[in-house]
Amino acid sequence: MVALPRLILCLATLAVSVTATSLGISPRVAHGSGRSVPRGWSLHRRADPDTVIPLKFTLTQSNLDKLDAYLLDIADPYSPNYGNHWSYAKVAETFRPSEESVAAVHSWLVNDLGIDSHKVQVNRKGDTVQLNVTVAEAEDMLGAEYYVYRSGEGGDERIGCHEGYSLPEKVSKHVDFVRPTTHLGRPRLTRRDGFVNGTPGAGQAHAGPRIKKTVEKSKLQAMGCDQAVTLDCLRDLYDFHYTPVSGKKNSVAVAEWEEEIFQQSDLNQFFAMYEPSLVGSEPIVISIENGTIAPPGDFGEATLDISLVMGLLGPKQNLTVYQVGQTSGLQQPIDELVAAFDSSFCDLDPVNQEGLTDCGNKPRANVVSISYHFEPDYIEPTITPIVQRECAEIGKLSLTGMTFVASSGDGGVGYSQAEACLVNGTLEFFVDEGSFVGQFPASCPYVTAVGATSVTPGNSVSDPETATTAFPSGGGFSNNFPRQKWQEAAVSNYIKNFAPAYGPDIYNRSGRAYPDVAANGFPTIIVEDGGTVITGGTSASAPIFAAFVAAVNDARLAHKKKPLGWINPALYSSHLAHAFNDITNGTNPGCGTDGFPAAPGWDPITGLGTVNFPKFLKALLDLP
Ligand SMILES: *[C@@H]1O[C@H](CO)[C@@H](O)[C@H](O)[C@H]1NC(C)=O
Ligand SMILES: *[C@@H]1O[C@H](CO)[C@@H](O)[C@H](O)[C@H]1NC(C)=O
């Protein structure tokens, strides 16, 4: 136990109440105040003042304010540096916290508070400062009150101070987070309890198609693409007839979390029906944080994602499956994925106390498709800093040439399949009122979000598709990420000419708008657990679009060009103006409204539209 000199700590506390100028002491800055107990946890009792806690200061990254500029330099098709992706080492070096930040925190602890410098540990890379203190000492240092919290189910206990904490101004600007404080992380889950009473818990991975019906195989033959979407329907809809040529040089992946798993027998049965050349082909499973495809589990999501990407690309392109497990600790699901690609995230992660074990040791695929959502996108003190950091990390990885694709959600203008809306500032599930709520990661501007379309009943693949009606396709405007200039013209055209006259509190007109594009999302045929089923969701749309991006990457590599990387500025540019089938029919209801109507040009249900693959390929192959 570290015995901190009480006198000096009392002085530090004094600084909170005495005006800064009178003592020449830096004023304090609040890191959250009056917050409620995070979802999934309940307040148990006040923490014992003698309990020793490991306090960890995560320092601010350098140059994060320049991330957009760095990315546009290599991803804006009008930039002379288009496609000049960064090395991973350059990314790590550029964003590493400065020595000045380390010195500011160290000096406050040692010189101002009088803590023995031997007890203050700076990690090897100089991006975190750690020390062991008692709860009483932490409360003095941080002007906070510590409590013990319990999770509803697992009986987990955590220590933290949900009401917030404060730091001297001169220290605060160098610190992103102190842990343990306001962020408790997610309760440890048992399999299948992620979705409690139909409402998503805190920071959990949610996927799984909303609809699933068994269909008799004998009836499939007679069904049109309005009733049963096969690989051939998709090829015809988007004129996608591409055979990869770059082999091992190219890579594409789907990410799957926790209990969402697949079995090879389902893939074989599906391929026997629709792509016999693939029977026996296995995806390459890369386990992250001990993720495993061993049953028990749920086959819906992974089977859908894998069947579509492998099926569309055929045997000349391998598919990687990132199978993400669950660490013992506090991580958000997407943290585990990005940390596996970027070791600096392990060091910088505010909650990495109990240990991410896969840190930068897994191969980075050129394209990663994510049919999950992790957080609602609204301003909330425990959510906002987390999603902003995760989105920045996706941006940093995009600098290396990766493309992140995500489903836009199956809840219309509400969050998740539970269609949650914001009622008087609180997220309420299954309600018919409130403001629209977006979802992360689709709302992150460095992610390409994909909405869902269907062939209208009675129509064929040569007719224009409509936004899905089987479920409302997710779309809207972020509260956490402002709109960037590459989509400004497309989105403001929609707001000005087509958006319903909702009040200013219903959706955020200045936010990043999504989805960016769309692809068929219902009724998709797969083989799941031995049976042929009709399923779908934006969960299907994302991997379909990811397969198209992978095919373009394959062609670019064959032409000695770089993979696409962050693709959004190019999608909205004049180069791709004719590369999409504009979807103009349908709506995405939610929160007691009809949501948004599809319209000519970009709209917040189907984005820029679905891909016309030959034009999409040509436009992107023409880029440097
Ligand atoms: C804090 O205490 C733990 C357990 O005794 C120890 O393993 C760890 O190294 C200590 N951390 C620091 C920064 O001194
Ligand atoms: C796919 O991966 C397997 C196993 O690593 C390898 O033998 C094969 O050549 C790869 N195929 C392609 C097209 O890259």
Ligand SMILES: *[C@@H]1O[C@H](CO)[C@@H](O)[C@H](O)[C@H]1NC(C)=O
């Ligand atoms: C994960 O796997 C590693 C080795 O593969 C093992 O050492 C570790 O204990 C496992 N962790 C958990 C939480 O099962």
Ligand SMILES: *[C@@H]1O[C@H](CO)[C@@H](O)[C@H](O)[C@H]1NC(C)=O
């Ligand atoms: C929201 O707050 C207002 C003002 O406090 C109140 O009149 C209204 O009933 C509340 N609405 C709901 C749905 O709770």
Ligand SMILES: *[C@@H]1O[C@H](CO)[C@@H](O)[C@H](O)[C@H]1NC(C)=O
């Ligand atoms: C709307 O979005 C902007 C930009 O992202 C953000 O600063 C603002 O807080 C958001 N408004 C609300 C009500 O969430």
Ligand SMILES: *[C@@H]1O[C@H](CO)[C@@H](O)[C@H](O)[C@H]1NC(C)=O
């Ligand atoms: C628009 O979509 C609705 C619902 O699927 C459908 O009934 C209608 O026929 C569609 N209209 C056109 C012009 O495709």
